[in-house]
Amino acid sequence: MVISHAQPLLLPLLVSYFFLPAALGVSQPFVSCNRTHKDRxxxxxxxxxxxxxxxxxxxxxxxxxxxxxxxxxxxxVEPSVEAAFPGFNKRPAPINRTYNLCDIAKCPVGPDSFMYTLSNLFTEEELPLNINIVHISIKDKKDTMMCVAVYLIVG
Structure with a gap:
């Protein structure tokens, strides 16, 4: 019988990934969701x-x-949500709203650094699970210029 020594480490790893950044006041881990081309x-x-x-x-x-x-x-700016763990009966409701980037950020944006904040973005129907994956994109008429995906935990 083989006993795995890695399994007891899984829970502390998950706790540190999800809760340590929030406890320390640092930004959340995120990934680019543009797999076909690099974000501009x-x-x-x-x-x-x-x-x-x-x-x-x-x-x-x-x-x-x-x-x-x-x-x-x-x-x-276009937000969307997907379930972090597929196969659950609860599915996020589609988000059918977009935000004009100039309404939430100082325009023109670039070439330079930027910052924008989305407040009170989601409803209970849009975040049905305790852990959801949120995608936030910047799009123009031609293509997606930025897309990030981040885990959003509902407490």
Whole structure:
């Protein structure tokens, strides 16, 4: 009989990944969700406050980054949610809203550093599980200029 020595380490690893950044006040880990091409807008940090979020309580997602290009006026910010663990009966409701980038960030954006904050972004139907994957994209008429994916924990 073989006893795995790695399994007891799994719980502390998950706890440190999800809760330590929030406890220390540092940004959340994120990944680019543009797999086909490199983002033209570089994201440096994604901050979620409070984290875990509490539905019905003011929450913010702040994205900071930089770009070597000027993002055209009319670019939009589009949030979406997917279940972190597929196969559950509860599915996130589709989000059918977009935000004009100039309404939430100082325009024109770039070439320089930028920051924008999305407040009270989600409803209970859009975040049905305790752990969800949130995608936030910047799109213009031609393509996706930025897309990040981050775990969003609902407490």
């Amino acid at each position: 807008v570089n994201v440096r940090t994604v901050d979620i406050t409070p984290h875990p979020i509490k539905l019905g309580v003011k929450s913010d997602i702040t994205i900071r980054g930089d770009t070597a290009i000027t993002i055209p006026e009319g670019a939009t």
